[in-house]
Amino acid sequence: MKKLINAPDDVVAEALAGMALAHADLIRVQPDPLVIVRADAPIANKVGIISGGGSGHEPMHGGFVGRGMLDAACPGHIFTSPVPDQMLAATRAVDAGRGVLQIVKNYTGDVMNFEMAAELAAAEGIEVATVITNDDVAVENSTWTAGRRGVGLTVLLEKIVGAAAEAGADLATLTALAQRVNAEGRSMGMALTSCTVPNVGRPGFDLPEGEIELGIGIHGEPGRYRVALAPAAEIAAMLVAPILEDLPFQRGDQVLAFVNGMGGTPLIELYLMYRELHKLLAARGIHIRRQLIGNYITSLDMAGCSFTLLRLDDHLTQLWDAPVLTPALRWGH
Amino acid sequence: MKKLINAPDDVVAEALAGMALAHADLIRVQPDPLVIVRADAPIANKVGIISGGGSGHEPMHGGFVGRGMLDAACPGHIFTSPVPDQMLAATRAVDAGRGVLQIVKNYTGDVMNFEMAAELAAAEGIEVATVITNDDVAVENSTWTAGRRGVGLTVLLEKIVGAAAEAGADLATLTALAQRVNAEGRSMGMALTSCTVPNVGRPGFDLPEGEIELGIGIHGEPGRYRVALAPAAEIAAMLVAPILEDLPFQRGDQVLAFVNGMGGTPLIELYLMYRELHKLLAARGIHIRRQLIGNYITSLDMAGCSFTLLRLDDHLTQLWDAPVLTPALRWGH
Numbered sequence: 001m002k003k004l005i006n007a008p009d010d011v012v013a014e015a016l017a018g019m020a021l022a023h024a025d026l027i028r029v030q031p032d033p034l035v036i037v038r039a040d041a042p043i044a045n046k047v048g049i050i051s052g053g054g055s056g057h058e059p060m061h062g063g064f065v066g067r068g069m070l071d072a073a074c075p076g077h078i079f080t081s082p083v084p085d086q087m088l089a090a091t092r093a094v095d096a097g098r099g100v101l102q103i104v105k106n107y108t109g110d111v112m113n114f115e116m117a118a119e120l121a122a123a124e125g126i127e128v129a130t131v132i133t134n135d136d137v138a139v140e141n142s143t144w145t146a147g148r149r150g151v152g153l154t155v156l157l158e159k160i161v162g163a164a165a166e167a168g169a170d171l172a173t174l175t176a177l178a179q180r181v182n183a184e185g186r187s188m189g190m191a192l193t194s195c196t197v198p199n200v201g202r203p204g205f206d207l208p209e210g211e212i213e214l215g216i217g218i219h220g221e222p223g224r225y226r227v228a229l230a231p232a233a234e235i236a237a238m239l240v241a242p243i244l245e246d247l248p249f250q251r252g253d254q255v256l257a258f259v260n261g262m263g264g265t266p267l268i269e270l271y272l273m274y275r276e277l278h279k280l281l282a283a284r285g286i287h288i289r290r291q292l293i294g295n296y297i298t299s300l301d302m303a304g305c306s307f308t309l310l311r312l313d314d315h316l317t318q319l320w321d322a323p324v325l326t327p328a329l330r331w332g333h
Numbered sequence: 334m335k336k337l338i339n340a341p342d343d344v345v346a347e348a349l350a351g352m353a354l355a356h357a358d359l360i361r362v363q364p365d366p367l368v369i370v371r372a373d374a375p376i377a378n379k380v381g382i383i384s385g386g387g388s389g390h391e392p393m394h395g396g397f398v399g400r401g402m403l404d405a406a407c408p409g410h411i412f413t414s415p416v417p418d419q420m421l422a423a424t425r426a427v428d429a430g431r432g433v434l435q436i437v438k439n440y441t442g443d444v445m446n447f448e449m450a451a452e453l454a455a456a457e458g459i460e461v462a463t464v465i466t467n468d469d470v471a472v473e474n475s476t477w478t479a480g481r482r483g484v485g486l487t488v489l490l491e492k493i494v495g496a497a498a499e500a501g502a503d504l505a506t507l508t509a510l511a512q513r514v515n516a517e518g519r520s521m522g523m524a525l526t527s528c529t530v531p532n533v534g535r536p537g538f539d540l541p542e543g544e545i546e547l548g549i550g551i552h553g554e555p556g557r558y559r560v561a562l563a564p565a566a567e568i569a570a571m572l573v574a575p576i577l578e579d580l581p582f583q584r585g586d587q588v589l590a591f592v593n594g595m596g597g598t599p600l601i602e603l604y605l606m607y608r609e610l611h612k613l614l615a616a617r618g619i620h621i622r623r624q625l626i627g628n629y630i631t632s633l634d635m636a637g638c639s640f641t642l643l644r645l646d647d648h649l650t651q652l653w654d655a656p657v658l659t660p661a662l663r664w665g666h
Contacts, residue, residue: 004525005564006565018604058599192336266634269337269338303634
């Protein structure tokens with residue numbers, strides 16, 4: 001294992017300390033229980049938006065804490081759910097009396113622990129609502145989920161719902177918006193290589209030189225199937241087809257197209273994949289109205305990418321375009 | 334070789350086509366000779382700022398074309414200098430009568446070809462000035478340079494000089510500013526792994542499991558020495574010491590600290606390295622006034638990182654903070 005780390009057990013805490021030093025104007029990191037909180041939280045008259053999950057997916061979620069997106073994020077150990085005490089601390093830190101929305105990727109541990117935290121917060125008189133993302137079309141059930149996994153759409157949802165919260169929407173409106181975004185988006189990913197959890201010290205699975213894994217999860221859990229390494233155009237087609245069929249997306253749809261890198265894939269390859277995605281969508285009469293290209297929901301050092309498509313209307317587009325100021329996404333400020 | 338590409342010879346053109354599709358509001362890509370140009374160039378009454386070099390370092394330089402940074406960039410084949418025709422086309426595309434500044438990383442081929450283009454442009458009556466970056470303290474001469482290599486500081490210089498150009502500075506002022514930034518900054522990098530040029534199909538050099546290369550170049554060319562893989566704190570110290578000694582940076586200095594990923598290193602490790610850098614500088618009484626953390630000048634899929642320190646005064650800080658709107662850097666808009 002070759003990584004820029006000290007002790008494997010300290011990776012998350014030390015990386016978060018680095019984030020806190022770098023972005024003290026935007027975030028603070030509360031220790032024990034560990035929570036990343038917007039520097040100026042709680043914001044008067046604003047519904048709090050929180051998320052969280054295992055670490056190893058950076059910049060998600062901590063990199064999305066700030067103005068116009070998340071109010072707090074709960075980082076677990078690498079590829080491990082955070083504990084309810086973290087979500088409860090996040091909820092307390094961001095509640096300003098109008099309630100808190102939890103955005104939860106569909107993994108069994110995350111869902112269970114956020115649910116427990118919501119009950120504890122409710123007992124303290126804080127109103128909590130929960131939306132679960134499950135956009136991954138690759139598999140119906142997986143190693144760590146009942147039902148579909150929540151993946152790339154979570155990034156887009158956090159941006160859009162965060163913008164609406166910043167504009168003053170109430171908890172019921174935000175919950176309905178988040179459910180709608182989840183209903184309008186689909187994702188699928190692939191891996192060229194495995195990834196190595198620092199505590200384990202070796203790749204999580206074996207992917208031979210000539211093979212790729214389609215429908216991979218963000219923890220290296222198995223996908224749909226393995227195929228021989230293929231040209232980018234063919235890989236893009238294998239990712240797009242199940243996404244389009246599932247919603248289904250239709251001729252005339254306008255979408256936000258998100259090409260996400262898994263952490264070890266350089267930008268030159270992501271732009272090349274974006275061109276393939278653009279061609280495939282144009283051929284079916286689907287118009288890319290907005291796009292996001294880069295490493296936003298990663299799997300440590302895994303090489304590979306995922307596509308997410310979100311159907312846009314004017315309202316969602318306005319919320320996407322609204323100003324955001326976080327360590328990982330910033331525009332309009 | 335496992336990459337998200339089609340034919341190795343088409344990687345650069347296809348990735349640039351993807352960039353053009355994604356960022357049509359900011360840039361256009363002119364074919365034959367291949368140049369990335371700011372969408373609204375030439376800008377009346379503004380000195381044009383151009384740069385360029387081999388591809389494989391994305392987002393540098395094409396990702397820095399836009400408002401407040403570069404007016405054009407010339408992409409060569411991967412790890413290969415662009416040709417003079419590209420720089421000449423870029424110069425013509427951005428000249429608005431107040432001249433053009435070339436920002437050139439110190440590699441023999443780049444320097445020679447930019448020089449030839451400057452002569453051709455001068456013959457057409459366009460005033461051209463050139464600034465060469467040579468911030469890499471690792472080696473005095475290298476595989477592809479006479480003198481030191483230009484590396485991470487180039488990103489910071491393009492931002493700062495771009496801001497001054499946007500504010501209306503003339504060619505002589507911008508040239509002096511660029512020379513000053515180059516004089517005030519130093520860099521050093523390291524690699525955990527090699528990188529693979531698509532046309533070659535195998536790693537450019539062999540770096541055994543337990544070793545790292547200190548002072549690596551951005552094309553995988555040799556650095557200062559190889560050492561055993563060490564904890565992040567020790568690696569950070571090995572990078573910082575030669576940087577600080579060289580300028581030299583001194584107690585009381587204020588700096589812009591840039592932790593750059595080489596393309597295959599995930600963000601979690603870069604933030605961890607930023608914490609180490611922060612500790613090392615604090616111990617010497619050097620204050621980090623601004624920071625940049627991410628993959629900005631890369632070597633394809635190489636894992637590793639580089640540190641760049643730039644001594645700041647109020648003027649350079651204001652120029653760094655000024656609005657920028659490019660595919661890879663954006664704030665204040």
